[in-house]
Amino acid sequence: MALSPNDVDVRAQRRSARYQEYRLMLGAFRRDILALISLVIILAFVIGAIFAPWLTPYPDQGRGEPNILEKFQPPSWKHPLGTDYLGRDVLARILFGGRSSLSIGFLVVFLAGLIGIPLGAIAGFYGGWIDEVLMRITDVFLSFPPLLLAVAIAAALGPSFVNTMIAIAVTWWPWYARLVRAQTLSLREQYFIQAAHSIGVGDLTIILRHILPNVLGPVLVQGTMDIGSAILTGAAISFIGLGVQPPTADWGKMISTGRIYFIERPWFAGSAGAAIFLVALAFNLLGDAVRDVTDPRTRRGA
Amino acid sequence: MHRWTYIVRRLILAVVVLLSVSVVTFFIARVVPSDPAAAWVGSHPKPDQIARARIELGLDKPLYVQYLMYMNKLFHGDLGTSVQTHHPILMDLKTYLPATLELVLVGMLMAIVIGIPLGVLSGAKKESVLDHVTRFFSVAGVSIPTFWLGLLLQLLFFSKLGLLPLNGRLSVDTTLYHPVTQITGFYLVDTLITGNWFAFKDALLHIILPAFTLATYPIGLTVRMTRTSMIEVLNQKYILAARVAGLPERTVLFVLALKNAIIPTITVLGLSFVYSLTGAILVEVIFSWPGLGTYVTNAVLSLDFPVIVSVTLIVTVFYVFINLFLDIVQAMLDPRVTLQ
Numbered sequence: 186m187a188l189s190p191n192d193v194d195v196r197a198q199r200r201s202a203r204y205q206e207y208r209l210m211l212g213a214f215r216r217d218i219l220a221l222i223s224l225v226i227i228l229a230f231v232i233g234a235i236f237a238p239w240l241t242p243y244p245d246q247g248r249g250e251p252n253i254l255e256k257f258q259p260p261s262w263k264h265p266l267g268t269d270y271l272g273r274d275v276l277a278r279i280l281f282g283g284r285s286s287l288s289i290g291f292l293v294v295f296l297a298g299l300i301g302i303p304l305g306a307i308a309g310f311y312g313g314w315i316d317e318v319l320m321r322i323t324d325v326f327l328s329f330p331p332l333l334l335a336v337a338i339a340a341a342l343g344p345s346f347v348n349t350m351i352a353i354a355v356t357w358w359p360w361y362a363r364l365v366r367a368q369t370l371s372l373r374e375q376y377f378i379q380a381a382h383s384i385g386v387g388d389l390t391i392i393l394r395h396i397l398p399n400v401l402g403p404v405l406v407q408g409t410m411d412i413g414s415a416i417l418t419g420a421a422i423s424f425i426g427l428g429v430q431p432p433t434a435d436w437g438k439m440i441s442t443g444r445i446y447f448i449e450r451p452w453f454a455g456s457a458g459a460a461i462f463l464v465a466l467a468f469n470l471l472g473d474a475v476r477d478v479t480d481p482r483t484r485r486g487a
Numbered sequence: 488m489h490r491w492t493y494i495v496r497r498l499i500l501a502v503v504v505l506l507s508v509s510v511v512t513f514f515i516a517r518v519v520p521s522d523p524a525a526a527w528v529g530s531h532p533k534p535d536q537i538a539r540a541r542i543e544l545g546l547d548k549p550l551y552v553q554y555l556m557y558m559n560k561l562f563h564g565d566l567g568t569s570v571q572t573h574h575p576i577l578m579d580l581k582t583y584l585p586a587t588l589e590l591v592l593v594g595m596l597m598a599i600v601i602g603i604p605l606g607v608l609s610g611a612k613k614e615s616v617l618d619h620v621t622r623f624f625s626v627a628g629v630s631i632p633t634f635w636l637g638l639l640l641q642l643l644f645f646s647k648l649g650l651l652p653l654n655g656r657l658s659v660d661t662t663l664y665h666p667v668t669q670i671t672g673f674y675l676v677d678t679l680i681t682g683n684w685f686a687f688k689d690a691l692l693h694i695i696l697p698a699f700t701l702a703t704y705p706i707g708l709t710v711r712m713t714r715t716s717m718i719e720v721l722n723q724k725y726i727l728a729a730r731v732a733g734l735p736e737r738t739v740l741f742v743l744a745l746k747n748a749i750i751p752t753i754t755v756l757g758l759s760f761v762y763s764l765t766g767a768i769l770v771e772v773i774f775s776w777p778g779l780g781t782y783v784t785n786a787v788l789s790l791d792f793p794v795i796v797s798v799t800l801i802v803t804v805f806y807v808f809i810n811l812f813l814d815i816v817q818a819m820l821d822p823r824v825t826l827q
Contacts, residue, residue, distance in 0.1 A: 462630060469630050
């Protein structure tokens with residue numbers, strides 16, 4: 186049977202539609218690969234940090250024990266990333282340093298969520314003056330340059346791991362409060378919430394059982410994307426001299442102590458920087474992927 | 488809402504925010520530390536110093552009186568005395584602030600000159616090789632610790648290639664034989680005004696690496712934002728019409744499309760500017776740049792608390808004003824803003 190011009194047209198359309206679909210799949214696949222690699226990198230660092238004492242032959246050096254006889258050794262089989270200015274194995278320091286640097290990232294986001302989510306839900310749910318007051322407070326916190334506010338608070342509290350975490354979280358929670366408030370505002374008007382109201386369900390129950398589960402998705406996406414920046418901020422604060430104090434290993438601190446030797450002996454500050462970069466990059470890529478999956482506007486790779 | 492009503496409202500809001508900011512810095516200085524007087528006089532305080540600080544800060548008075556005393560001093564330009572330099576902080580700021588602003592402005596210039604064209608091309612040729620390379624670098628640009636990037640650039644351009652100086656604002660030779668006459672405190676401007684070409688070239692060479700280090704994050708943001716809004720704008724009918732009319736692609740992209748795509752980019756540039764003010768802290772340490780960052784980092788190391796709090800306050804005031812300025816610019820450029 187001869188093909189009519191019409192048929193050809195339809196076939197061409199189908200082919201082009203299929204081509205579009207392949208392209209989309211290819212794009213999604215490539216994104217998945219990137220997300221997968223990112224996840225592997227993150228897991229590798231997390232596992233490295235948790236099992237640090239068993240993964241390195243030099244756990245004491247990882248904890249801070251000096252080993253002066255072997256200082257400034259370039260990378261070798263014995264010390265794959267070399268040794269630092271006190272002769273400590275750099276790989277061991279990186280593994281142990283992950284404990285403070287990574288946990289800062291996770292804990293800051295967790296703590297910021299713990300403050301921001303309830304406040305945002307309350308502001309959005311009740312509206313009125315409560316909303317006004319809470320949102321003006323977030324405005325004030327957001328009008329500070331984040332890093333500097335964290336530095337000032339950490340300096341006021343005194344240099345330590347916990348204080349750094351608190352200082353960063355204090356600058357971070359307003360973002361979550363705003364996000365949750367916006368979500369709550371749109372949920373409040375929906376029928377299932379109004380229905381709950383009408384049968385006399387209490388406010389607290391509505392917030393806990395109906396609002397929070399529905400806002401958690403976007404918050405988790407934002408949280409994933411934020412862990413990378415929280416790690417960077419934590420590293421910056423300990424680079425400045427606040428945060429974890431020696432001899433405890435920390436990536437930011439490793440750069441600040443290693444930087445004066447960097448031109449001649451780049452391996453120890455260099456490795457710490459590479460660790461921060463890799464982890465932050467992995468979290469950013471993973472965050473992008475998670476957002477693309479959940480946000481229909483960007484799903485087509487726009 | 489009328490445009491002017493919007494601007495006036497925005498101004499009033501800025502005043503309210505500034506007042507609240509002063510309350511927060513007051514709290515950080517006087518309430519958060521376990522012993523504010525001891526914190527105020529540095530790392531090795533003598534008992535009589537602490538006693539004097541207690542009176543000076545009015546710690547025996549109720550909190551609101553302390554706050555009023557604090558505000559009274561602020562309005563008279565009294566930010567306290569640096570524990571470290573023994574200078575009034577306001578005087579120190581006058582020497583350090585121009586250095587930081589010069590660094591930040593050159594960095595912003597780089598972000599505009601590099602970021603916008605890359606974003607336009609990457610948005611116009613979506614999924615091309617250029618697009619992928621640009622996108623990778625823009626993600627990398629927001630993930631890289633600036634202080635580490637600074638070290639890497641020093642290693643490459645100073646140590647390996649020998650092209651650019653390691654750190655500082657000027658080389659020793661220049662400060663000795665071609666000293667810069669201080670007028671604005673911006674060396675690039677001062678040397679130009681006085682025709683000190685030798686020092687101008689030296690200052691220019693010194694600022695390239697730190698400014699570029701500082702610019703990586705803004706470049707990444709600018710590229711991403713310009714790209715996204717270009718893609719959106721290029722899908723609109725007036726672009727199609729322009730192309731059908733046979734206008735050259737360069738005009739379509741850089742004049743017709745960019746004009747509408749640039750509005751979100753301006754916001755991002757403003758955010759980058761304020762980001763850079765604090766990012767400069769880290770970059771200045773790496774490049775021994777004598778600005779606010781070096782000042783505040785030294786203050787952190789010697790627990791010079793008055794300096795830390797004052798710099799936080801001053802930079803925040805900048806931050807608030809830039810945001811105000813941006814909102815007004817946006818209201819002028821985009822009539823839709825005032826409708827909210």
